[in-house]
Amino acid sequence: MRSRRDVLKSAVLGGGAGVVAATALGSLGPEAAFATTSGPELEPGTPDPDFVEGRIRSIKDNTLFVLGSNMVFHRIRVVDGTSLWKLGPVPFDQAKPGDGLYARGVRMPDGLLAAESVWLNIVNIKGHITNIKDQTLHLDHNGKEVLCHVVAGKSVAIRSDAPPSADLSMLKVSQHVQILGAWRPDTNEVDIATVFSPH
Amino acid sequence: MARNPSTDPPADLLGPVQGEVSWFCCGTAWGPCSSTGKGACGTCNSGSLQHAWPNASDACWSITRPDRCGVNLSRRTCGFRHRTTSLCGGASVVTTIADCGPQTDLFCGERSCCGSTCANNRLIDLTPAAYSRIASLSTGLRPCEIATG
Numbered sequence: 001m002r003s004r005r006d007v008l009k010s011a012v013l014g015g016g017a018g019v020v021a022a023t024a025l026g027s028l029g030p031e032a033a034f035a036t037t038s039g040p041e042l043e044p045g046t047p048d049p050d051f052v053e054g055r056i057r058s059i060k061d062n063t064l065f066v067l068g069s070n071m072v073f074h075r076i077r078v079v080d081g082t083s084l085w086k087l088g089p090v091p092f093d094q095a096k097p098g099d100g101l102y103a104r105g106v107r108m109p110d111g112l113l114a115a116e117s118v119w120l121n122i123v124n125i126k127g128h129i130t131n132i133k134d135q136t137l138h139l140d141h142n143g144k145e146v147l148c149h150v151v152a153g154k155s156v157a158i159r160s161d162a163p164p165s166a167d168l169s170m171l172k173v174s175q176h177v178q179i180l181g182a183w184r185p186d187t188n189e190v191d192i193a194t195v196f197s198p199h
Numbered sequence: 200m201a202r203n204p205s206t207d208p209p210a211d212l213l214g215p216v217q218g219e220v221s222w223f224c225c226g227t228a229w230g231p232c233s234s235t236g237k238g239a240c241g242t243c244n245s246g247s248l249q250h251a252w253p254n255a256s257d258a259c260w261s262i263t264r265p266d267r268c269g270v271n272l273s274r275r276t277c278g279f280r281h282r283t284t285s286l287c288g289g290a291s292v293v294t295t296i297a298d299c300g301p302q303t304d305l306f307c308g309e310r311s312c313c314g315s316t317c318a319n320n321r322l323i324d325l326t327p328a329a330y331s332r333i334a335s336l337s338t339g340l341r342p343c344e345i346a347t348g
Binding site for chain 1: 226228293294305331
């Protein structure tokens with residue numbers, strides 16, 4: 001049986017034979033994908049060659065040209081089997097120049113990353129709620145204010161092991177929370193996907 | 200409220216310990232992460248296979264205080280290896296300590312589950328590179344097992 005990594009490689013080598021990738025990979029549910037393949041063991045503490053961090057500088061066809069925050073340049077190929085996230089699953093056309101991203105995939109011999117997953121503008125920050133006004137949580141994150149916006153139909157709260165709830169009314173000022181969301185590029189604002197709170 | 204120091208050996212000296220794993224960014228970065236810095240060890244990067252540990256030093260312990268949640272973890276310093284295994288599928292990753300965290304006491308008693316498999320309290324934070332080897336970043340928080348690497 002071919003591995004997910006092999007399928008991604010062949011999708012790129014075949015010039016983006018996306019239909020092959022999507023069919024062979026089956027469901028792209030994250031847990032299923034990560035349960036089956038997490039790649040070869042790497043030296044702990046070192047950079048992961050199959051991972052990219054940075055911001056999109058330009059997009060051509062199905063390739064993202066990304067400048068890492070460490071000023072290293074990357075090319076990321078998106079195929080039909082690639083999952084993209086931007087406050088939730090999104091199609092490729094939602095990727096925009098200026099977006100921050102993390103991406104995981106398979107590094108090709110020419111340096112291209114064949115993407116398995118691309119997370120656009122994703123942030124996972126912790127802090128104290130300092131104010132709640134309208135549909136916005138004001139979060140003190142490492143001494144800086146981040147405005148976290150509730151997005152109807154998207155934002156949920158998870159209190160410990162309770163099921164996700166669209167009702168965020170239980171959140172209180174001074175409470176410590178973790179907010180997973182999508183950063184609005186070049187601002188201190190985030191759209192909320194999930195608020196995790198212990199109580 | 201002050202608690203008496205436990206005389207029991209740390210849970211992670213007796214074998215693997217179960218808890219919650221999340222992810223955090225460090226090093227050069229974009230967005231709200233851009234001011235995070237390179238962590239307590241001075242080596243932390245989001246793209247490297249690293250993690251934060253609540254008992255990396257006396258100063259670290261005084262901030263994270265997992266003992267307030269009834270968890271006693273061993274002192275392990277910069278560079279020490281842990282293996283984190285997701286309880287939601289079994290994928291694992293070995294990483295080295297690069298920062299202090301998570302702040303366990305602020306989430307005392309929190310519980311994450313995959314179906315009927317659950318774990319309590321935040322015991323480890325992975326970099327995005329490490330977390331994304333065992334789960335999607337969009338999950339944000341997962342139950343896990345931690346052992347020495």
